[in-house]
Amino acid sequence: MSEPSDARTRFLRLHDALRTRICLLDYPPGSRLSEEALAAEFGTSRTPLRRVLAKLEDEGLVVSQHGVGTIVTDVDPGEMARTYDLRRELAGLVGRLSPVPITDQIVADAAGFLKRGEALLTRPDTRSLARLNMEYFHFGTSLTRNEALREMSERLYYRTARIWLTATARLDLADETAIFVSELRDSLQALKARDGQAAADVRRTHISLCIARVNVLRD
């Protein structure tokens, strides 16, 4: 029961694994993913794996070229800026479109994220920060019942996650951790007040600030 292991489940697992590797820069932009090697690693054949790569290509994380290889995409700064613009707007919509009522459980979850964030303050680590950010993002989208909004937000998140991560490497890790923790703090405050729109606005604001920080790197 803990492992249904039907075709769909295996597909989702594979997809999630590769997507995480790409977004955590285990496979940096420009890397070539070998279908055969990956198939061997995951104990399957090329056929199911190709379906996963096709989805990743549809999501804009890789491109496959006949006779060349499947290459992890590098991101165009201009397009990324526009994608961030949209992410910012969608973050605000989470508070307005079919928001879920804020329960004690949700507040507790937010408190849990804050605790994990604060633990990172004393021992900053890029990878842990990225993972926490990823989990916290999913928590944020879970605050709307609008499935389409959740889906689009996640699609865009995974497309921009790497940018923030590479930028963090060039900015100051301790600073970025502190900023993220303050977002968690603001978010928890809003949720404690049972104000979902305020929580969404917190996220919206921090995306705006994140855009600004990343943009200065381009100058």
Place this chain on the structure above:
Amino acid sequence: MSEPSDARTRFLRLHDALRTRICLLDYPPGSRLSEEALAAEFGTSRTPLRRVLAKLEDEGLVVSQHGVGTIVTDVDPGEMARTYDLRRELAGLVGRLSPVPITDQIVADAAGFLKRGEALLTRPDTRSLARLNMEYFHFGTSLTRNEALREMSERLYYRTARIWLTATARLDLADETAIFVSELRDSLQALKARDGQAAADVRRTHISLCIARVNVLRD
């Protein structure tokens, strides 16, 4: 040069063809699509066709069940309502996020759509109306340079297109045609004034009205 016919192009052609058939109700909800039959029709094998079906499944237009078949989805009214909510918001964003400057060519295109719409007034036809609506939608999304916004809007459009079409069949075709033409008229006015935001608001408003008209059918 007019037909590159490499793998990617064939894939896109197949995908577009099947998506159009589904959204024009050539394949009504509940239909079973045979991989073998479709492969034969398009002169290919199951392998490339399965990739197309996988994308359609990712887009929510079909579901594949092992041992059963690939079935055209029927849409849950509640989820559709929420999807429409999001579409409405995205339509407004087209006017704000990276809008393209309104050129004479754009105004001329809008005038062309209006002309085609008016031609439908004298001889209403569901299928022609649906096709025109589809083309006009793509015209609408082309008014932003934000690729992600275009992509998400289209994704959601194709997920809801069938709802509007089935609703039109139960509403009055002549009425719906008239309403659509009035939207084209309002849109043309806004574009003539070189006001892209106003044009986006026209679309936004009409989506709202469309939601209201479809909703009365549920009572």
Place this chain on the structure above:
DNA sequence: AATCTTTATGTTGTGCACAACCTTGATGCG
């Protein structure tokens, strides 16, 4: 008659072999 079992049939999922294609390096020629 009702119900369980079995079997036949059709469907999607998987693995593998080969085709199509690109890149790279060697080789020959000017």
Place this chain on the structure above:
DNA sequence: CGCATCAAGGTTGTGCACAACATAAAGATT
């Protein structure tokens, strides 16, 4: 030496055969 040509190796794309699975009908059993 420069450059074109070609051959070799590796990669993704395609076709096909078979496995895994679900369904429905036929048959056996109670």
